[in-house]
Amino acid sequence: MRHFSLRTLLTEAANAHQGWARQWRAPEPKPAYDAIIVGGGGHGLATAYYMAQEHGMRNIAVLEKGWIGGGNTGRNTTIIRSNYLYDESAAIYDHAVKLWEGLSQALNYNVMYSARGVLMLAHNQHDVQSFKRHVYANRLNGVDNEWLTPEQAKAFCPPLNISPDIRYPVLGGALQRRGGVARHDAVAWGYARGADALGVDIIQNCEVTGIVRGSDGAVTGVETTKGPIRTPRIGVVAAGHTSVIMAMAGVRMPLESFPLQALVSEPVKPVFPCVLMSNAVHAYISQSDKGELVIGAGTDQYVSYSQQGGLHITTHTLDAICELFPQFSRLRLLRNWGGIVDVTPDRSPIIGRTPVPGLFVNCGWGTGGFKATPGSGHVFAWTVAKGEPHPINAPFTLDRFRTGRLIDEAAAAAVAH
Amino acid sequence: MSAEPRVVIVGAGPAGANAALALAAAGVRSIVIDDNPRAGGQIFRVGPNDAIGPVKPDPRGVRLRARLAERADMIEHRAGHEVIGATPERRLTVAPPDGPVVSLDADALVIATGAVEVSVPVPGWTLPGVFGLGGLQILLKQSALVPDRPVVLGGTGPLLYLVAAQMVKTGARLAAVVDAADWPSPRHLLGLAAMPKLLRQGIGHLLALKRAGVPIHRRAAIAAIDGADGVAAVRIARLRPDWSAESAPDATIACGIVGVGFGVRPNVELTGLIGCAHLYDPATGGWVVRRDEDLATSIPGVYAIGDGAAIGGVENALAEGTIVAASILRRLGRPTPAGLVDRATGARRRKTRRTRFRAAINGWSGLRDGIFTLAAFDTIVCRCEGVTRAAIESAAASGFDELRAAKLHSRAGMGLCQGRVCGDAAARIVAHAAGVAVEAAGMPRARLPLRPVAFSNVAAPKS
Numbered sequence: 001m002r003h004f005s006l007r008t009l010l011t012e013a014a015n016a017h018q019g020w021a022r023q024w025r026a027p028e029p030k031p032a033y034d035a036i037i038v039g040g041g042g043h044g045l046a047t048a049y050y051m052a053q054e055h056g057m058r059n060i061a062v063l064e065k066g067w068i069g070g071g072n073t074g075r076n077t078t079i080i081r082s083n084y085l086y087d088e089s090a091a092i093y094d095h096a097v098k099l100w101e102g103l104s105q106a107l108n109y110n111v112m113y114s115a116r117g118v119l120m121l122a123h124n125q126h127d128v129q130s131f132k133r134h135v136y137a138n139r140l141n142g143v144d145n146e147w148l149t150p151e152q153a154k155a156f157c158p159p160l161n162i163s164p165d166i167r168y169p170v171l172g173g174a175l176q177r178r179g180g181v182a183r184h185d186a187v188a189w190g191y192a193r194g195a196d197a198l199g200v201d202i203i204q205n206c207e208v209t210g211i212v213r214g215s216d217g218a219v220t221g222v223e224t225t226k227g228p229i230r231t232p233r234i235g236v237v238a239a240g241h242t243s244v245i246m247a248m249a250g251v252r253m254p255l256e257s258f259p260l261q262a263l264v265s266e267p268v269k270p271v272f273p274c275v276l277m278s279n280a281v282h283a284y285i286s287q288s289d290k291g292e293l294v295i296g297a298g299t300d301q302y303v304s305y306s307q308q309g310g311l312h313i314t315t316h317t318l319d320a321i322c323e324l325f326p327q328f329s330r331l332r333l334l335r336n337w338g339g340i341v342d343v344t345p346d347r348s349p350i351i352g353r354t355p356v357p358g359l360f361v362n363c364g365w366g367t368g369g370f371k372a373t374p375g376s377g378h379v380f381a382w383t384v385a386k387g388e389p390h391p392i393n394a395p396f397t398l399d400r401f402r403t404g405r406l407i408d409e410a411a412a413a414a415v416a417h
Numbered sequence: 418m419s420a421e422p423r424v425v426i427v428g429a430g431p432a433g434a435n436a437a438l439a440l441a442a443a444g445v446r447s448i449v450i451d452d453n454p455r456a457g458g459q460i461f462r463v464g465p466n467d468a469i470g471p472v473k474p475d476p477r478g479v480r481l482r483a484r485l486a487e488r489a490d491m492i493e494h495r496a497g498h499e500v501i502g503a504t505p506e507r508r509l510t511v512a513p514p515d516g517p518v519v520s521l522d523a524d525a526l527v528i529a530t531g532a533v534e535v536s537v538p539v540p541g542w543t544l545p546g547v548f549g550l551g552g553l554q555i556l557l558k559q560s561a562l563v564p565d566r567p568v569v570l571g572g573t574g575p576l577l578y579l580v581a582a583q584m585v586k587t588g589a590r591l592a593a594v595v596d597a598a599d600w601p602s603p604r605h606l607l608g609l610a611a612m613p614k615l616l617r618q619g620i621g622h623l624l625a626l627k628r629a630g631v632p633i634h635r636r637a638a639i640a641a642i643d644g645a646d647g648v649a650a651v652r653i654a655r656l657r658p659d660w661s662a663e664s665a666p667d668a669t670i671a672c673g674i675v676g677v678g679f680g681v682r683p684n685v686e687l688t689g690l691i692g693c694a695h696l697y698d699p700a701t702g703g704w705v706v707r708r709d710e711d712l713a714t715s716i717p718g719v720y721a722i723g724d725g726a727a728i729g730g731v732e733n734a735l736a737e738g739t740i741v742a743a744s745i746l747r748r749l750g751r752p753t754p755a756g757l758v759d760r761a762t763g764a765r766r767r768k769t770r771r772t773r774f775r776a777a778i779n780g781w782s783g784l785r786d787g788i789f790t791l792a793a794f795d796t797i798v799c800r801c802e803g804v805t806r807a808a809i810e811s812a813a814a815s816g817f818d819e820l821r822a823a824k825l826h827s828r829a830g831m832g833l834c835q836g837r838v839c840g841d842a843a844a845r846i847v848a849h850a851a852g853v854a855v856e857a858a859g860m861p862r863a864r865l866p867l868r869p870v871a872f873s874n875v876a877a878p879k880s
Contacts, residue, residue: 016794017807022816067822074825185825266833266869290802290828308865311502311510311520319876329876332869334833336502 001197004108023189024196029203032230033061035384036222037237038208038245040064042073042184043362043369044237045191045202046377047384049107052198054378055385060200062192063224065207069188072239072369075307075339077262077284077296079275080371081118081179083138083145088395088407089348090141095392096375097178103374109190111182112289118179118275119148119157121324123168127280131174138176148173157274159325166323168281181275181286181294187373211249211359218357219249235360235384240305240340242363249356253363254401255342258299259309260367261317263336265328267291281320282313292334295321299341299367309338341367345401347410351380351393360384361398421446422749425509425523427500427687430458431731432723433529434481435738436745441491443746443754448521449485449492450511452499452868456482458531459551460731462558470561471587477731501866503691505716512870517877525718525745528688529738530725532681532702535784535841537572538792541642542677543800550580550678557583564589566673569651571595571639574680574782575619582622585629592672594626595634595653597660597679598782608777611770612732639677640666640791648675654791661787679784682841684725686863691716697856700779702728703841704860711744712737720744733771736764786855789845798846799839801832809843810850818851820844820859835863 002008002021012019035051037044040062051057062068080100082093099106100113122128131147138145150162153173162170192202203226210223211234221230236245240257247253272287282298297317300309314336322329344350344364349372351362362380365372379390389397400406424440426433429451437447449456455463461478464470485492495511502510507523534549541547548556550572556562567590570581577596584591601609609616626633640654640662652666682702685695694707694715705727712720722741723734743761746753792798794807804827812826820843823829829843830836836843840861848858 012811017811018794018814020811020815022814024816026816067819069825070821189826265872306504308504311518315875315877318872322872322876329871329873331872333866333872333875334869335831335835336865 001193023193024202027201027203029061029206029224029226029229030201032221033201034059034231035233035235036060036229036231037062037235038222039237039239040068040188040192040202040204041071041237041239042069042187042191042373043239043365043376043380044235045188045195046373047235047237047362047380048200048202049191049195049198050378050381051385052195052200055381057385058199061229062195062200062202063206063208063222064202064204067204068192068202069185072339072341073188073373074185075262075337076184076370077286077294078181078184078370079118079179079277079284079286079296080113080182081176082143082371083120083134083174083176083179084409085134085137086407086409087141089409090138090143092375092379092392092396093372094141094143095378096372099374099378100182103190107190107194109186109193111186111190113180113182115178115180116274116286117156117175117177118277119153120174121153121276121278121280122171122173123278123280124171128171131172135174143176144178145174145176148175157272157276159272159327160276161324161326168278168320168323170324179275183289184370191377208245208248211245213249213356216357219359233358233360233384235362235380237362237380239363239365239369240342242342242361246354246361249354249359251354251356251359253350253361253398254345255364256303257305257340257342258302259304259306259338260299260341261297261309261313261336261338263295263297263314264288264292264334265295265331266334268293268331278320278324281316283317283320283324285321285325293328293331299343305340307338307340341365341369345410346406346408348407349376349396350398351376351396352383352389352398353387354398422524423448423522424525424527424745425450425521426527426529427509428458428529428531428723428725429453429456429485429494429496430529430531430723430734431460431481432725432734432738433458433527434485435735436527436529436722436741437492438484438488439739439742439757440745441488443742443751443757445746445749445751446491447493448495450495450498450500450509452497454496456485456494456496459554462555464559464561470558471563472558472583499868500687501868501870503687505692505719507718510865512866512868512874517874518870523718525748526720527741527745528719528721528725529723529734530684530687532724532728533684533837535679535682536838537677537679537788538796538798538806538839538842539638539640539642540793540796541644543797544642544644544648545646546644546648546673547642547675547677550576550676551681553674553676554580554583557587563587564674566590567592567671568674568676569593569595569639569670569672570676571651572678572680573597573784574678575778576678576681578619578622578626580676580678581631582625585625585631591626591629591631593632593634593670595637595639597636597638597656597785597788599636601777601781605777605781608773608780611773611777615774634668638662638788638791639675642675648673651675657787659787660785661790679788680782681724681728683727685860686837686867688714688719688721688726689860689862690865690867691719693719693721695860698727699783700776711747712741713744718748729771729775733768736767739764786845786849789842789849792842798842799829799832799836801834801838802828804829806846809846813847813850818847818853818858820847820861823847830861833869835867836861837863
């Protein structure tokens with residue numbers, strides 16, 4: 001792997017950027033691997049990277065049915081934060097934030113992590129009470145989160161309209177200063193390059209069509225569009241399509257898949273200094289380094305595998321954006337797209353073993369998966385490599401939906417979706 | 418809500434308008450959505466008033482608009498409306514000229530979005546004063562603007578000579594015409610004779626240029642455009658048979674306006690967004706819509722006709738409008754008037770001649786990939802995002818060797834026009850750098866909204 005540095009950049013600039021080489025190989029699948037990761041999004045690639053980097057498993061492959069980072073990794077609004085209510089959630093998301101802070105250096109790839117602060121707006125009394133509860137709970141867990149009055153929120157985010165007579169008046173907000181954004185594609189590419197350099201085969205355009213199991217029920221391999229591949233361990237990290245893959249092994253998942261939309265405006269000069277979330281009205285906004293306002297909407301009400309959501313959802317979100325930021329109402333919508341998010345009943349992920357020996361799963365991140373990418377990959381790599389969960393993901397079992405030991409972020413106001 | 422089926426036609430050019438008229442004659446209402454102020458498409462484009470303007474309106478266009486107006490009881494023509502999105506369920510998102518976007522469900526959807534020009538980046542092509550040939554024609558036909566300074570026209574194909582003749586006719590000072598193609602060979606001329614009227618018109622354009630003393634450079638291209646704040650001159654290079662430059666540009670021609678056009682391709686943005694199957698066919702414009710005998714696409718209830726599906730010219734567009742009307746009547750279970758059946762059958766029969774003509778046009782002036790090497794390494798290819806040829810090539814070399822991957826990495830095609838202008842060039846540059854055929858690099862794709870739309874027009878209207 002060629003080390004990226006100021007020197008390589010200057011060398012290539014002098015050479016009219018003609019000397020850059022492929023960042024990862026395009027291998028054909030080998031007949032067998034020690035482990036296979038199904039899904040070449042950020043989580044899958046991070047899993048493979050950490051398996052190779054921390055657990056010495058180099059004879060592994062990532063199978064991606066499309067192109068890497070082409071699913072939710074490339075379709076989200078890149079918000080990173082860890083101010084979740086429950087101890088288990090705060091632990092895993094804060095694990096991720098700590099990894100985000102050093103990720104560009106660790107991967108030698110600029111993932112453009114920018115801790116510009118995430119401000120979550122409260123629009124009603126319930127929001128105020130619940131966000132304050134979050135602030136206190138987070139502090140007990142050592143996670144930074146602070147309460148801002150409307151005036152303080154306005155000082156932190158000057159474009160914000162805090163006049164009391166709007167439909168969604170701002171009653172205050174919870175601010176996590178370590179929160180921020182990163183470049184989503186670069187996360188997939190950085191992990192892919194790192195994993196490839198450690199020997200991991202990243203195989204694109206290779207769809208898994210079946211999971212092969214031995215007489216004892218344990219997995220022995222996968223069927224793919226590029227032929228069968230033998231392996232004793234499979235980690236499924238397929239987001240919205242996880243239930244489809246798991247059904248191939250006869251495992252029914254407590255997941256529902258919904259379309260979730262996002263959009264960007266035309267690019268403008270820097271006008272928006274932070275990340276702002278309004279859960280009550282489903283409007284999430286930040287500004288990309290290119291200048292586009294990046295805006296997230298809520299999920300459709302109905303399950304679907306369509307990567308297009310309903311127009312009325314976008315309408316609702318832009319309605320809220322135009323009211324909170326009247327000055328943006330003449331900005332033009334440039335692109336609008338959707339992804340498929342997999343949602344669990346308690347809105348917390350499932351990371352761990354399954355009833356099938358050798359089969360592991362990492363899914364159910366709902367609308368909040370991007371922020372968890374490094375932490376999720378890190379603990380899932382441990383789980384697949386050692387055959388048992390890392391302490392951080394131990395509570396996130398599939399079994400909890402049978403035992404009732406839920407991590408019920410769905411019941412918390414700043415839900416993990 | 419009435420039980421009457423809703424037919425929506427996107428595009429009021431010859432194909433779309435003719436489809437609406439044929440449906441109206443059979444007693445089926447339709448909604449025709451078009452982003453221009455008046456019907457007729459690019460070919461029959463006119464200004465706000467037929468009586469003014471330097472170019473006499475095409476009588477076929479005048480007739481088409483009159484017939485549309487006569488059938489206003491059956492045809493709802495929504496002029497100035499833009500279709501910015503569509504789903505496989507045939508739900509359209511439409512942006513009116515001003516005001517909030519609306520959704521529109523169609524039982525049958527006809528896509529007749531016409532052609533777009535193929536742009537070829539060369540050094541200096543982003544200077545003010547450089548137009549597409551079609552762009553110059555819009556200014557001439559719709560806004561009655563005749564260039565007030567010397568013009569050089571470049572590119573290839575019939576449009577080059579049509580625009581050149583129009584320039585001469587309207588009194589513009591045409592300094593030169595630069596054609597990448599050679600003279601049509603006898604074989605090509607034989608093919609062109611399949612449509613004698615069009616061949617005659619073409620010869621007429623040539624004679625008009627000859628009379629005006631306009632120099633025509635053949636097997637040559639505008640390889641660079643010079644100027645500081647606007648166009649000052651063009652430099653001409655001789656071309657090899659693959660249309661790459663034989664040597665550095667030599668001749669320099671002073672001018673103030675440049676028009677360049679290397680033929681047209683179908684505007685497949687909408688069919689691409691819906692998810693219709695496409696195939697790569699250089700003879701009819703590159704990425705074209707896959708259609709059956711009924712002109713139906715791979716998505717049920719979605720039809721594509723005219724140059725928006727595959728380049729076939731105005732005669733073909735008119736004919737496909739008739740054919741698709743018969744297909745839709747069958748789909749809706751409506752009786753097909755005998756006259757329509759005859760006309761549809763006749764239109765199919767005449768297709769052989771049109772195909773021979775198109776093949777000759779393509780053999781003579783079809784785009785050759787070498788032309789895309791005229792861009793220097795630091796020439797901006799994606800003008801919306803300011804992405805150079807070198808940046809796209811280095812993305813392809815880094816392993817992002819499909820168009821969509823190169824787009825994400827270099828941002829070429831992610832700006833306001835979503836690759837409508839640079840998509841052809843970007844695909845060739847990626848394919849060339851990756852050493853694959855252009856179709857292997859993938860079809861350029863646009864996302865909703867196909868045209869930018871103000872936030873306030875997407876937000877719910879306030880009471």
